[in-house]
Each structure stands twice: as C-alpha cells, then as structure tokens.
Amino acid sequence: MSIRRLPEHLVNRIAAGEVVERPASALKELVENAIDAGARRIAITLSEGGLSRIEVADDGCGMTPADMALALERHATSKLPDSLVGDEGALEMVATLGFRGEALPSIASVARLTIESRVAGGEGWARTIDNGALLREGPAALPPGTRVIVEALFGRVPARRKFLRSPRAEYAACLDAVRRLAMARCDIAFTLEHDGRRALAVTQAEERPERVAALTDRALADNAVAIDLERPTDAGPLVLGGVASIPTYNRGVADHQYLFVNGRPVRDRLLMGAIRGAYAEMLPRDRHAVVALFLDVPASEVDVNVHPAKTEVRFRDPAMVRGLIVSGLRRALDAAGHRSVQRPSADALAMWQPESPAPPAEGRAWGLPETVGIGEVSAALDAASRGTGLYGGVRDYRPTFFTAPPAARAEPAWAPPPQTASHPLGVARGQVAKTYIVAEAEDGLVLVDQHAAHERLVLERMRAALAGGRVASQALLLPEVVELEEPACDRLEARAAELAELGLDLERFGPTAMLVRATPALLGQADPTGLVTDLADELAAFDQALSLRERLDAVAGTMACHGSVRAGRVLGVTEMNALLREMEATPHSGQCNHGRPTWVKLAHGDIEKLFGRR
Known part of the structure; x- marks a missing residue:
C-alpha cells in the first residue's frame, strides 16, 4: 500500500478524536476560548447533556469576519504573542487556556458549528460549518462578544456516537468541566442551563473560598482552612493557595479534589499523591479530603502540552512541587488545632447532669439478666448503637444521655464474671x-x-x-x-x-x-x-x-x-x-x-x- 496524503476532512476528524472525546471536551474548549477572550460573563446552555446542543455565549473581545474564518482553519491561534511566533521555546511560554488551534475546526468536522461574533463598535457576523462544509455565513445581530453553538455532535460519525454515554452521564461530565473552570476564575460570572433549567450560577468577584464552597458544598466554608504558601526559586516564586477541609470533613471518594496549575484545571498523579501524603495518619484509608489547590509556577518550570486536552502537566522539579503542597497543607492543618466538623452546642452541654444512679436489684448487673445468651447479642448491640436500653422490659440503671458517664472508675460487678478459658x-x-x-x-x-x-x-x-x-x-x-x-x-x-x-x-x-x-x-x-x-x-x-x-x-x-x-x-x-x-x-x-x-x-x-x- 502506497503512502499518500489524507484528505482535509479526514485529518480534521482524526484531530477531533484527540481533542473532542465527548460533549464535555467540546464544552471545555469553548469555555476556555471565552475566558481567553477576556469575558466577564459566560452563559452556557445544554440540551440532552450536550449531545444535541451546546451553546456558549460570552461578552469577550469578539472576532471580525476575517478572524472568524481564520479561527476555523487548523493550527491558527491568537494565543501566542507576535514576539514568540517562530521561537523554538514558544510552546513553553503558553499562558492561556485554549491554545490548541485545531479545536474549533475539529469540532466543526464532527458537528454543525455556528459562530456568531461582534467586536465593540463593529458589526456582527455569523458563520456555520456543517461537518466540515461551509453551510452559510452573513450578518448577525448580537451584543459585543461571541456565541458558539454546537449541534448534533458526532451525528454523522456513528462509530463515535455509539460509544457516548447516556444524556445524564454526559451532562454530569459537562457540569464537572464547567465547575472546575468556574472555580479557577472567581472574576468571571458563570451560568449553566440544562434542558431549560438553571443548574449552576455563580456571580462575579466572589472570594476564592466562597466560590469553592458554592461549587462544592456550602458546609465546606465552615469546615476548611485556607492555604497560603510561597517558595522562591531561581526562575521565580512558586505560590500555593486554596482551601482544604479539616480531617473530620471528608468524602468517600477523591472526586472532590480540585487541582489547578496556573489557572488551568489538571488531573495529576503527582499532585494527588502529595495530597494523600499531607493527610497521612489523619484520615481513614477509605476517606478523602475535599481540597481545591491553586498552584502558580513560572511558565518555564511547567510543560502544559504533554496531553492533547491539557489535563496533565509535567514539572521541571516535581520533588519541590510535591514538598510545597505537603508543607502548605500540613501547616494549615496544624494551625487548625482542635477544630472539628461539629462542636457540641451550649444547649446539648446543659443537658448533662451529675450522676445519681439507683441501686440495681440484687443478683442483677445494672438491671440486666444474670446471663446474656448468644441469641440476645444482636439485640444488645443494636440497642447500644441506638443509644437505648438493652432490654425494653427491664429497667436500665446504666448512665443514659441525661447522666454523666462513670469518671475513671470500674463498674460494679454484681454477677460473677465468666471464665476466660471458654472464650478465645x-x-x-x-x-x-x-x-x-x-x-x-x-x-x-x-x-x-x-x-x-x-x-x-x-x-x-x-x-x-x-x-x-x-x-x-x-x-x-x-x-x-x-x-x-x-x-x-x-x-x-x-x-x-x-x-x-x-x-x-x-x-x-x-x-x-x-x-x-x-x-x-x-x-x-x-x-x-x-x-x-x-x-x-x-x-x-x-x-x-x-x-x-x-x-x-x-x-x-x-x-x-x-x-x-x-x-x-x-x-x-x-x-x-x-x-x-x-x-x-x-x-x-x-x-x-x-x-x-x-x-x-x-x-x-x-x-x-x-x-x-x-
């Protein structure tokens, strides 16, 4: 078989396989472009989890008709300064989010993509690409900014469409992608509507702890510590900020750990391992802390292009980064002292009274029968877990919720203890x-x-x-x-x-x-x-x-x-x-x-x- 060039539409579809895995991937690229365009408000609308429609509208700088046509060509980008174009180290200095120039044409090759945009003081323009073919273009009426609509993603690529999950699962992935981006940018207001119902709304200029709590759990604001640590290096300072839950506020899985490097959401094994190390011996093995860590490092110290979707990064000095995270978390947790998820209220403490036990009946151990058979053990244990008496028909003289427990003294043994030889x-x-x-x-x-x-x-x-x-x-x-x-x-x-x-x-x-x-x-x-x-x-x-x-x-x-x-x-x-x-x-x-x-x-x-x- 001879070597030949692939047609343009097939090249775009191959590129789409790297960048656009599912609706959440396309949505992430579009929202990142809106952030890089200087938007202060981003409105997102989804239908059927993004399978049938994704719409992202922003109030950013907008595009001219010429810029719009160029944006739909592969390897075209506005994310590199003119001074870096042609520089061999240009990719190492990328400080924006949606740098990949093939994102828009890749999406347009596997869906119907409509872009409407207007620059301040200019006229609006719209361009529609249907699975790689220009369908129409012309004037459009809209406020300054950009609106991108993606419809019928993978509609003509059944081999990819059948591997997508249910609308609910795809919507959950889209919601997670938007939540991470919104968490990284407190200066931008985000709204997300799904099938006509608002699912997420955060206002502009929220403080970082409030934004994190609003996007995860409101209770986190009262059960977290602030992270703030800076470490100097030859290339510039490494700065770690964010919030982390106290050990008693934890979850059953690690899905509630959010990591950001230079404002970019990432999923990195090194950073996840550093979090586990910081909480070592403070959490049960099957529990995980709730954290949102924001790491700012010099651009020369991190490579953001090791993954097609930029969800992974590579550090020049990973040991220093890990040590920074462990130190920052442990310092904050040590400063928390005796804090716990909940403290007893004054009303609850006032209910405790001095002990005044009545004498038990002769031959009984605190109101219990002389012997407890194996058949009665389950009832005894269940009653203990419920905080009630072991036997409903027998008066229980043991301390209850309303009396203080024995203070460092032995309980009287009114019945002879069993023999140790018969019990392992x-x-x-x-x-x-x-x-x-x-x-x-x-x-x-x-x-x-x-x-x-x-x-x-x-x-x-x-x-x-x-x-x-x-x-x-x-x-x-x-x-x-x-x-x-x-x-x-x-x-x-x-x-x-x-x-x-x-x-x-x-x-x-x-x-x-x-x-x-x-x-x-x-x-x-x-x-x-x-x-x-x-x-x-x-x-x-x-x-x-x-x-x-x-x-x-x-x-x-x-x-x-x-x-x-x-x-x-x-x-x-x-x-x-x-x-x-x-x-x-x-x-x-x-x-x-x-x-x-x-x-x-x-x-x-x-x-x-x-x-x-x-």
Whole structure:
C-alpha cells in the first residue's frame, strides 16, 4: 500500500478524536476560548447533556469576519504573542487556556458549528460549518462578544456516537468541566442551563473560598482552612493557595479534589499523591479530603502540552512541587488545632447532669439478666448503637444521655464474671479512651476497637439478611431531605430499587435533593444525610453497569459504618462481653470493612518482655 496524503476532512476528524472525546471536551474548549477572550460573563446552555446542543455565549473581545474564518482553519491561534511566533521555546511560554488551534475546526468536522461574533463598535457576523462544509455565513445581530453553538455532535460519525454515554452521564461530565473552570476564575460570572433549567450560577468577584464552597458544598466554608504558601526559586516564586477541609470533613471518594496549575484545571498523579501524603495518619484509608489547590509556577518550570486536552502537566522539579503542597497543607492543618466538623452546642452541654444512679436489684448487673445468651447479642448491640436500653422490659440503671458517664472508675460487678478459658477473646475488664475494649483471655490481653468490630458484625448481618431476600427497613418518623448535586441524585434515583432491597427507601425530591423515608433497621439511628452522601460517592466510584449486588461490600460496608457503635461511646460490661461473644461467632470478624484489624492480642510472654521479666 502506497503512502499518500489524507484528505482535509479526514485529518480534521482524526484531530477531533484527540481533542473532542465527548460533549464535555467540546464544552471545555469553548469555555476556555471565552475566558481567553477576556469575558466577564459566560452563559452556557445544554440540551440532552450536550449531545444535541451546546451553546456558549460570552461578552469577550469578539472576532471580525476575517478572524472568524481564520479561527476555523487548523493550527491558527491568537494565543501566542507576535514576539514568540517562530521561537523554538514558544510552546513553553503558553499562558492561556485554549491554545490548541485545531479545536474549533475539529469540532466543526464532527458537528454543525455556528459562530456568531461582534467586536465593540463593529458589526456582527455569523458563520456555520456543517461537518466540515461551509453551510452559510452573513450578518448577525448580537451584543459585543461571541456565541458558539454546537449541534448534533458526532451525528454523522456513528462509530463515535455509539460509544457516548447516556444524556445524564454526559451532562454530569459537562457540569464537572464547567465547575472546575468556574472555580479557577472567581472574576468571571458563570451560568449553566440544562434542558431549560438553571443548574449552576455563580456571580462575579466572589472570594476564592466562597466560590469553592458554592461549587462544592456550602458546609465546606465552615469546615476548611485556607492555604497560603510561597517558595522562591531561581526562575521565580512558586505560590500555593486554596482551601482544604479539616480531617473530620471528608468524602468517600477523591472526586472532590480540585487541582489547578496556573489557572488551568489538571488531573495529576503527582499532585494527588502529595495530597494523600499531607493527610497521612489523619484520615481513614477509605476517606478523602475535599481540597481545591491553586498552584502558580513560572511558565518555564511547567510543560502544559504533554496531553492533547491539557489535563496533565509535567514539572521541571516535581520533588519541590510535591514538598510545597505537603508543607502548605500540613501547616494549615496544624494551625487548625482542635477544630472539628461539629462542636457540641451550649444547649446539648446543659443537658448533662451529675450522676445519681439507683441501686440495681440484687443478683442483677445494672438491671440486666444474670446471663446474656448468644441469641440476645444482636439485640444488645443494636440497642447500644441506638443509644437505648438493652432490654425494653427491664429497667436500665446504666448512665443514659441525661447522666454523666462513670469518671475513671470500674463498674460494679454484681454477677460473677465468666471464665476466660471458654472464650478465645476473653472477658471484658474495662474500656480505654471510650474506644477500645480491654479483655483478659487465658493466654494474654486482648484490645478491641469497638467501632471497627461492630462495623464488621453489622455488615455480616446485612449480608445474611440480603441472602434471605431483603434487609428489613425502619421507617423514619419524619422523612429527611438530603441535598446533593444533581448528578449524585440521578445516580441514587437510578439505583433506588436496589437500595430498597438493602433497606434504604429513597425517592427524588426535586432536581438536587433526595427524600429518605426509611433506613436499614440494623443500622439503628444512623445519620441519613451522611449515609446517603457516602452512598452517592460510592455509586460514582464504580461503573454504573455493575449492580449493587456485585458491589455489596462497598455499598453495604458504607451502610454498616454508619450504623455501628461509634468510638467515644461508653459501653457497659455486658455490652462489651456481648460484642466479644458475637465476634467469636461471626466469620471475618478479625478485620473491619476497610481492612483494618478489629482486635490485637498481647500474649503473656509479650507483656513480660515489656516489663523486663524475660
């Protein structure tokens, strides 16, 4: 086969395959062009997730008819200063966003593209290209600025069209692209409408923390720290700014981490790894911080052309950049001190009263029967997670919410303790830091993480209930409204039937909210807002083609985490022993749902070594 030149329309379609992967890619290029044109307001309109129509209107500098014709030619750009044209190092000095000159002609080769533009003091002009062919051009009436309309993307390229996802999925990708660009430019007002309904609106001249919170979660503004660090280099200063959540405000996936280099949204493994390193030992392994980091570096120190869509960058000194991010985050988090997501209110603190326990009945341990059978363990643990008495028909003299917990003293043992020889995990002797159960076994000392252990037990019970047909649900007295992003609500609505099998009854409550009517009974008084938010993140983390039954560990594990006995809860001796007994009878109870150990043992020999007896 001889070598020959490809026709122009085929060259454009090949270029479109690199730049225009989906509607979100085309939208990103158009919005970046509007930003580079000096726009102060950008209005975006989508239909069917961008599959049928994308419209971007701005109030930027506009184009003359001659500039418009040139913009539709390949390798034509206004993004390089005249002084750099012909310079071998010109590409290293690119400081704009939409530099790629083939973006517009590539889009025009696989869709119907209409450009209407007018410069200040001039006349408007319009030009329409239909899949690479000029359809019409002529005068147009519009205010100064530019409006670009893309219709029927990949309409005549069925091989590409069939690989696009559903309108909802494409819309979610478009929304994410616009959110990242809007986050980078606080000086520009953005609006996004989808199928006639406004989905995003941010005003001009917002401060960076407010803009980030408006585009992610309003609660982030009260649960984040500001990042501000500068490091000098020979080429110029490296400046790191932005916001980062405190460790107790986290999410189930890393999709809520936004990174920007010189105002350009990027997805870089180096930067993501630096964030993980900064939060090391402060977050559980399966939790992720919410951050928006803005890194400004000299243009000569970064290469922005390593990826066709410019979503990746390469640094000249990656170690310095990583160290800057880790140092900036840790300094800000250290300065946060004891801050947490929520502090107890004055009203809640006022409800605590001095302890005045009544004497328990003779032969009873704090109002409980003398023995607790294996069949009663689940009820005891569930009652502990709900904060209620273990047995409804027996008066419970243990401290309740309205009385202070025992202060560093042992609980009276009114019944003889069980023998350690018959129990591998021993018998409870006390509780440390309201988190760890101390048990004495025949061959050593056992320490149990009460939250991690009960988390595994709840998961195994959910598995058993689901294998039997359906997890029992518990209706809420007042349904709770959980506000989420629209794509997250779409994912939950699409899986509502499967979630109902797991005992979670959800229904759509407007574009950006879900109504929780019932939660799994095994979870007790779980937090519906936190549970639904984490489930939405879990659904975003794995392929929608998989069913929830195929990802039971991820989804049910998230539910079990919200329904287990929390660290910081004071447990009675009987409750602690009940937890140990069920652990002995439950498979896989040696590790929690996230892979962490639920208990460790110090053998007698190990203890003797600690005290120099060996």
